Amino acid sequence: MPVLRVALDLPLHRLFDYVDADASTADVGYRVRVPFGRGERIGIIVEVGETSDWPLDQLKPALAVLRDLPPLPPAFFRLCDFASTYYQAPLGEVLLQALPGGLKRVAPPERRAGRKTKPPKFHPPPALTAEQHAAVEAVHPENGFAVHLLHGVTGSGKTEVYLHLIARQLAAGRQTLLLVPEINLTPQLEARVRARFPETEVVSLHSELAEAARERHWRAAFEGAARIVLGTRLAVFSPMPDLGLIILDEEHDPSFKQQDGMRYSARDVAVVRAHQAAVPVLLGSATPSLESWANAQSGRYRLQTLYQRANPAATLPTVRLLDTRKLPLQEGVSSHLVAAIQARLERGEQSLVFLNRRGYAPVLACAACGWISRCKRCAANMVLHLADRRLRCHHCGFEHRVPHACPTCGNQDIHPYGRGTQRLEAWVQQQFPEARVLRVDRDAVKSRKQWEAVLERIHGGEADILVGTQMLAKGHDFPKLTLVGVLGADSALFAADWRAPERLFAQLMQVAGRAGRAELKGEVIIQTQYPDHPLFSALVQHDYPGFAQGQLAERESAGFPPYAFQAMLRAEAPEMAEAIEFLKTAAALPVIGEHPDVLIYDPVPMRMARLANLERGQLLAESAARPALQAFLPAWREALEGIKTSSRLRWHLEVDPLEF
The missing domain is CATH 3.40.50.300 (P-loop containing nucleotide triphosphate hydrolases)
Structure with a gap:
């Protein structure tokens, strides 16, 4: 009896076995509907075999293999496998989070065709400056993988470089993935792309799309109909059969780092994806991240520079x-x-x-008794929003009306401080x-x-x-x-x-x-x-x-990234003592002694020590070599999973953390 190994979107580092008499190895990559507990779930078939670690008569049968889409390609699995391994995230979580919501539902909504829009008026490209032309010529897709860092002053026309490179990809019959850090940047850039390529299917992928639209756009990218995919960080996982170029605009932006669930860097995943696909990747910014700048200075990345603004009449302010x-x-x-x-x-x-x-003001306070508008759920002050007369925490979202008098002493003369x-x-x-x-x-x-x-x-x-x-x-x-x-x-x-x-x-x-x-x-x-x-x-x-140069010199002397490699273990619990006790146990695990190249620091509270009624602590693991840290993390994570904790405590590992 064929055995399906299925990845499910669960916080567990394991796959689940089901039987299916009609299955074959050709089913790898298809979605599958399976029983789980008292309900049903959608998973992805990652392997079909004849054996299982469990007796075959104890395995439940799969309910249906879903063939409404072609199977997910091997390149998609390779990328997700890297992300799972590097970021210590369950494979099922990585695979399923990359799919639009409608494809993960047991009872998917009825799919409707999107409305056809009139193609925009064509905007012919302006002439390139000498610097722009040199940057375009430096990116040669036929030479395979390379990371290009495009450092251009604001207004130097980095977007025009992107558009010319996209035009070359279209002429060669290849797709381009263009990533931006925030949704707010999408409308303006999308309009420019559509106006430059009015006869080309362009789709956007970001969280503000309706579920049906997101699924249509994802399918268009997956099936190759969309030749240009414009999206935010999660779009880096979108399968594209003819991918020829990846571009990240504002590559330094912290928004490219996911801060919950699988905590990945879309910039770093894009570089890995380009390497796996043997295509170039272009990172653009007026202020590159110091990690990218250090790579460019060492020769690992190829640096292209735009010193002048594209408009000859415009100068730097x-x-x-x-x-x-x-x-x-x-x-x-x-x-x-x-x-x-x-x-x-x-x-x-x-x-x-x-x-x-x-x-309106960062805090409301009483000068008589010293009361200030602290959030009851966080280690932060509540911000005064005078327009709707609310005090609002910008961290957890808790809010209430502005008091008419000081809640502590009754003084009616309370004032906003700051602006x-x-x-x-x-x-x-x-x-x-x-x-x-x-x-x-x-x-x-x-x-x-x-x-x-x-x-x-x-x-x-x-x-x-x-x-x-x-x-x-x-x-x-x-x-x-x-x-x-x-x-x-x-x-x-x-x-x-x-x-x-x-x-x-x-x-x-x-x-x-x-x-x-x-x-x-x-x-x-x-x-x-x-x-x-x-x-x-x-x-x-x-x-x-x-x-x-000055910042990198300081970081090198202090032993900070990019001259060290870090992972952060964080714990949340109703009481700080419980979180710190778990972290102390984690710091004393025997597996740490087997990895002398990894340094474990003392557990400490996070800078935002309390968030949404949970006390938060952290424990830093650091190494001078990335391979040493990556060799340590799987063994440490497995040992961490063996620590008995109360149901009130939650923990996670974050590789290459940005927040402390």
Whole structure:
């Protein structure tokens, strides 16, 4: 009797055996409906054999092999097997999470054909600059696998390089996978791609798609009908039979790292996929991740650089630092920035005031007794959202109405402290009553449709002053925007997270790049109490290589990645003592002594020690060699699974962690 080995989407590192009299090895890769417990599940057949570790008469029969799709290809299994092994995730979880929801349902919804849309008007490509042409010519798909790092200043035309490379792939009959970090970047880029290739089927894959649309798009990629696939991180697993090129835009962005379930890096998985498929992969950014930059400097990646903006009339903006220790401020804004905004209003140009903090104020407090609006479920403060009179935790989502008086002492004189985009928007509107002020953050823009409407207003000149967060910092081209004012950047300079300077520099470079992208000259004003800090000096000179060199030198001396390789064991429990006790047990397992090249640190609480009513601790494992760490992790995970814990405790392993 043939035995099916089936992968199910469960947090278990094992496969499940079923019998099927009609099965053969040709069924590997098909989905299958099987009984499980008191219900049924959809799994994927990964092997068909004649034997099992269990007596055959104890195995349940499979209910149905689903052949509505061709079997998943071997390349898909190879990629998922790598992700399962490297990230210590169950194979079934990896295989099934890569499928759209409709294909994982026991009773799938009725599938409907998508509405046909009119092809967009063709936009002919502009002439390439010499630097763009050199970058395009450097990527040769016929030479097989290579990782190319495209470092281009903001506005240098990296997207145009992508489009020319895609055109070459289409001419050669191959598909292209284009990944972006966030859904908000998708509409604008998708519109450009469709306008350049109006006769080519382009599909998008991201979490905001309806389930039916996501399945249609996934099927089009899987069957080869879609020649260009544009998506966010999960799209890196989408099967594509004619894949010829993978492109990651804004490759440095932390959004490419999944932070729950299987905690993978889409950037690193894309590099592995390109290697397995023997195709090139292009990583593009104005501020590459330090890991990618180090690989380029060592010769492991091939570096292509765009030093100049693509528009010959556009130049990099001038960056000015304002020392706020010597300046009076109103709602955090200096008179110099106010005057600069006024000058843009008089010239009919747009300004952006950047503050990466949502809400009206970070905290509500009572000066009489010291009460502050702490979240009851997290080790964080609740943010005041004055527009709907709510206190809201941005970490767990808990919220309640703003109290009329201090809950502790009854004092009615409670005040907001600090400022967020809502408070800044109100002040800017009061300061410039004749201006059209538009706030852009995740409170004001919650869906793709809203985002498209906001972009249309900005491009249509219906906004004079933008007040926004990092949503506006990257990937957008606003020709009339000539001034960027940055508030509140200093808090990240001395953060406990050693990656904070890298993220701050990338954020400031990206938001500064929104200014002066067309013929109008751009200016960036950064308010800071530390104008002599090396980070700001590099920013004034638009000197990413110099900044990266300094950061890499610091990391090498400290033994931080990319000069070390890490995995983090995290535990969550109602009480911190329980989480730390589990981590202490994990740190004392005998298997650790068998791997002397791996260093285990002491367990400590996480920086956000309490989240959603759970206390959180962590334990760092580190090695100077990636193979040594990878040899250790499977044995450690297996030993961890043998530790008896209460049902209240949860734990997970994260390889190459970004958050601490």
